Amino acid sequence: MSTADPQTATVRTRFAPSPTGFLHIGGFRTIIFSWLLARRHGGQFALRVEDTDQQRTVPGVVEDFLEGFRWMGIDLDEGPVIGGPFGPYYQSQRRDLYAAYAHQLVASGHAYRCFCSKERLEEMYADQQARHLPTTGYDRRCRRLSPSEIDANLAAGLSYVVRIAIPTDGDTIVPDALRGDVVFHHRALEDLVLLKSDGYPTYHLASVIDDHLMRFTHILRGDEWLSTAPIHKLIYDALQWEWPITAHVPSVMGSDGRKLSKRRGAQSILYYRDQGFLPHAIINYLALLGWSYDDKTEILSVDQLQQAFSLERVQRSGAVFDEERMKWFNGVYIRQMAIDELLDHVLPFMERPAADGGLPDEVARPLNRAFVRRVVQLDQERIKLLTDVVPLTDFFFVNTLTYPVEWLIGKGLDAAGARSGMERALGSLESNLTWEAAVLEETMRQLATDMGVRPGPLFMGLRVAVTGRKETPPLFATMEILGREETLKRVRSGLELLAAL
């Protein structure tokens, strides 16, 4: 968190979602950019909830947002629940504020009341479409109303909206930190609604007013907002406010090349948590999706990112979200992690019910931490997702193994050869007093030599008998952890299977 004074901070950023559903990974990329920028300069980062559309507001999602932030380790300086010097941080609680500014704009001639009914608007739009007019949009009928007509409408109690009065000619230049000056011709702009008939502001009005009042210096938002930026600029100008630094960051795309969206299957950040992704891996991956440090560095800690992030190195074009690449980052972070920290992360995944991806329910919970620690240590470099740990290690915990008998017969061996190998292996394991990986390996290698077979196939038979798998961590370390009794038990039942052939 920042300790700088919010009143004078040179960098204040925010994320301002509408509470209409969960935040997906694309939203979090923008959050990470904004947060990193604030942290880079010792400024503040805030969350503001844009709940100005009563119909679309979904109760409870703010808690989801906060949970996502908390889990990701993205600390907020201001926002719902925690508050701050520029609250409230729910726009629905700031309603009167927007109406006052809307009327100020009406008074200064930058906006006007529009009494057109929904029906008339629909007719108008339908007509425009039918005639394939080059520019659609409101026909500005109410902009030409005389003062007496307006008074009459008001007196009659007609409901109205407030629309911005776009200048009829000239253009507005929007300075963007990523794209330079973007020119918009007024002719192509529409008299958008600023204040709805229910008294709530639209996004355009509310976000402009709040961004100014809350003193945000850098506005980062998705590039889908670029087309409406001139409207915002016009409002700033009309109110004689200073335009902040804006950066319209490129979208995160799905593999279909289209902008990621809930509708097209984008997942919540919490979904990735449940998949076994680590927050730092996600942050590292996401930071590099549309931003780069240099020509080669891939692994950057949150600390390093907070030192290095800058708008100058943000990409201008959209980037496709690649879960495979994010998985690779996750694996790197898992391998780097201290074993006890990894254990803290992995235990909950192992202990949850089998139906939720945990170990079989027959395995008693809580697990023995010391034992699991040895197991996980053995598999650390094989784990890409925290959820991998269950299929990777479950054979350490179960009582009975199920596998095809043929697997017990190593490459180049026949059933009889496999059986005698297993018999002799069992014999020397039983007589082996020192149950240590190195000793076990030495003993088994000697056995292979004595039998005149290659160690590989012999070990494979044992591997299957002991683990039920063909792909496992190193065999003798596995046996050591499993313990003498359990290992011998498993080798014996493998032998029984071979004998029954």
Place this chain on the structure above:
RNA sequence: GGCGCAUUGGUCUAGCGGCCUAGGACGCCUCCCUUUCAAGGAGGAAAUCACGGGUUCGAAUCCCGUAUGCGCUACCA
């Protein structure tokens, strides 16, 4: 349709006029290490830098046009 933004291997990217016979990473393939799988190491395939014109002694880098993609075009954000 109108307006806007973008365009380097399948994907993420480096590059901001000569260092580029275009570098790194994910993924893929081969080999090495090795009891299997990973991890690690060494290689490889993969980009006519969207296309076409300029500008320049020289362009992936600057300008113009075209194409393609994406976004916006609501009293939704």
